[in-house]
Amino acid sequence: MVGGGQGAYIGNIHRLASRLDGAWTLVAGAFDVDPDKGRDFALSQGIDADRSYGSYLDLIEGEKNRADRVDAVAICTPNFTHYPIAKALIEAGFDVICEKPLTATLEDAIALEALTQNSGRFVGVTYTYSGYPMVHEARVRIANGEIGKVRTVQVEYPLEWMATAIEQQGNAQAAWRTDPKKNGRGGSIGDIGTHAYHLAGFVTGLKLESLTADLATFVEGRALDDNAHVMMRYEGGARGLLWSSQVALGNSNGVRLRVFGESGSYQWFQEQPNELVYTPLNGRVQIIKRGADDLSEDAKLRTRTPPGHPEGYLEAFANLYAGFAEAIRARADGREPSPLGQNVPLAYDGLKGVAFVEAVVDSAESDTPVWLKPLAV
Numbered sequence: 001m002v003g004g005g006q007g008a009y010i011g012n013i014h015r016l017a018s019r020l021d022g023a024w025t026l027v028a029g030a031f032d033v034d035p036d037k038g039r040d041f042a043l044s045q046g047i048d049a050d051r052s053y054g055s056y057l058d059l060i061e062g063e064k065n066r067a068d069r070v071d072a073v074a075i076c077t078p079n080f081t082h083y084p085i086a087k088a089l090i091e092a093g094f095d096v097i098c099e100k101p102l103t104a105t106l107e108d109a110i111a112l113e114a115l116t117q118n119s120g121r122f123v124g125v126t127y128t129y130s131g132y133p134m135v136h137e138a139r140v141r142i143a144n145g146e147i148g149k150v151r152t153v154q155v156e157y158p159l160e161w162m163a164t165a166i167e168q169q170g171n172a173q174a175a176w177r178t179d180p181k182k183n184g185r186g187g188s189i190g191d192i193g194t195h196a197y198h199l200a201g202f203v204t205g206l207k208l209e210s211l212t213a214d215l216a217t218f219v220e221g222r223a224l225d226d227n228a229h230v231m232m233r234y235e236g237g238a239r240g241l242l243w244s245s246q247v248a249l250g251n252s253n254g255v256r257l258r259v260f261g262e263s264g265s266y267q268w269f270q271e272q273p274n275e276l277v278y279t280p281l282n283g284r285v286q287i288i289k290r291g292a293d294d295l296s297e298d299a300k301l302r303t304r305t306p307p308g309h310p311e312g313y314l315e316a317f318a319n320l321y322a323g324f325a326e327a328i329r330a331r332a333d334g335r336e337p338s339p340l341g342q343n344v345p346l347a348y349d350g351l352k353g354v355a356f357v358e359a360v361v362d363s364a365e366s367d368t369p370v371w372l373k374p375l376a377v
């Protein structure tokens, strides 16, 4: 692991989730931008002293010639560091599991995706919400035509934790997220809008054609947007509306997806992730629960506990890690991955996410619609 040291947020989620199925063992790390803190943290995690590194470059040097070298490296650092770290790892022959957004700039995302293709390395991207079993259930049902042709997609990711200028009061996570050099050009849209964009495309299979966006910065002195509204046109005529906000009081982590087709609709809310709400044309509202016997295989194989014993965020994240492990093993065995290793987010999905952010910012700055195609995705 690179990043995710003492006090960091997502690194710990990676550590917990990657261990859930026994597919991964954390054996080496450069956990902190401060080399001493990183080494101390590694030791506190039970990592051998000779694999407790001060920097990602030391990690590469230390691991590349070992017989038991690491299989993959998880990048859990702020956005602007993803590209140089991933590039160095791929060039040294390591597989990579990278946090979203894939990079802070479109230029870097295009270069990283090309490097991935040319090197044959595996690059998975942790779009968390595509790990949930009931999200897979919705995806399978929509692909099977159960709500007919999709007409509209409403997706939102509201948060409240940045409703005041906490970046000016010592909050390290908010500080880099509001710095264009470290976060990229999109504030809320880059940080969480990317999740919403991926979730909508993942579940519906729709490809985005063009968008019109409005960005706002409500907290005084903030350099990036903290609220985004995006109107979207998908290939084939479907329409979408995406809202991301870091200032939406009352929302701890309110990811919500609603898909409306010709003959029914699905709704999923991440704070009630074990349920998918289905409404057929002229029918009653139905709640489909995780663990039910008649769910798709795709949902079942991403489920660990019986119905009524709630699963959530860590299990969804673990499903991504299980899928990455299966994809990497399949490549080593020269076979197709089992369904668990399919439909996992890859570098190309990461590139699309960064292109989406660029298009949103371009549209908002120019007050005009933006077509996605020229952005290389």
Ligand code: NAI
Pocket (backbone or CB within 6 Å): 002, 003, 004, 005, 006, 007, 008, 009, 010, 011, 030, 031, 032, 033, 034, 055, 056, 076, 077, 078, 079, 081, 099, 100, 101, 126, 127, 128, 172, 173, 191
């Ligand atoms: P954070 O600020 O809490 O932690 C960043 C960590 O990276 C710190 O330990 C820092 O010392 C370390 N670091 C920075 N530069 C480094 C370098 N060059 N080498 C080694 N370590 C370095 O950040 P947070 O919130 O954990 O976000 C990290 C990444 O995860 C971001 O890209 C963010 O967008 C993403 N993220 C993804 C989530 C998801 O649901 N998939 C949720 C939250 C964050």
